[in-house]
Amino acid sequence: MEKFPGAEEWVPARGGLPKVAERLKDCRGCDLWEDAEQVVPGDGPAKARMMLVGEQPGDVEDKEGQVFVGPAGRLLDKALEAAGITRDSVYITNAVKHFRFERRGKRRIHKTPAVGHIVACGPWLAREREIVKPELVVVLGAVAARALLGTGFKVTEHRGEPVELPDGTAAVATVHPSSVVRSEEYRRDFGLFVDDLRAAGALLA
Structure with missing residues (x-):
């Protein structure tokens, strides 16, 4: 596992989401900032x-x-929308805030973040959770599951089920939407994804 300094020194201890977005631009906690165009902060209401x-x-x-x-x-x-959840009512973010990719000609091909990147970026996600204080976290895919639920958690075995994060926050894990985009069984997999989101929404109802 690659060792990076981590984001701690850039993460603001005070202030809300605008402060987080502002300080994110300066983060040098891992090497991904060097090649990415820009950092991508989360988006949504602070009390989602x-x-x-x-x-x-x-x-x-x-x-x-x-x-x-x-x-x-x-x-x-x-x-x-199909699950009855409005996007502007939820806070959406990523476990890693910069794009990791490899170049193939002029194209930039997605490359999964390394464990070192997930760990280095963890303080940003922790701060977002401290500010928003969500009642429920929806974990989208294996990288987010690694960040929030640890290496032993398998999304495919527990998707759509109520689980708890280590701090006791309610959570539901599902696949990353990009896997549905690429699916050869699109209608089936889109339906399953919507079912998982519905299950998440039902826990808040």
């Missing part, structure tokens, strides 16, 4: 009852500086 945590920004998010606005974000919007 539900927080969704994904993996990392993609190519579109890195260019636009906004969370979940690419193909996976459009699918997530559609799934949230």
Whole structure:
């Protein structure tokens, strides 16, 4: 596992989400800032009852500086609507705030963050959770599960089930929406994803 200094020294101890977004721009807690266009902060109301945590920004998010606005974000919007959840009522963020990729010609191909990146970025996610204080966290995919539930948790075995984060916060894990975008069984997998989001919404009802 690669060792990085971690984000602690950049994370503000006081202030709300705007302060977090402002300080994120200066973070040098790992090496991903060197190649990414920009950091991508979370988005949503500071008192959201539900927080969704994904993996990392993609190519579109890195260019636009906004969370979940690419193909996976459009699918997530559609799934949230189908599940009866409005996007502007939830706080959405990522476990890792910079885009990790490899170049193939002119294209930038997504590369899964290393454990070192997830650990280094952890203080940002912890601070977001301290500020928002969500009643429920929806864990989107394996990287978010690694960040919030540890290495032993398997999303495929527990998707849609009520679980608890180590601090006792209620959570539901599901796949990352990008896996549904790429699925050869799109209708089935989109339906299963919506079912998981509905299960999450039911826990707050």
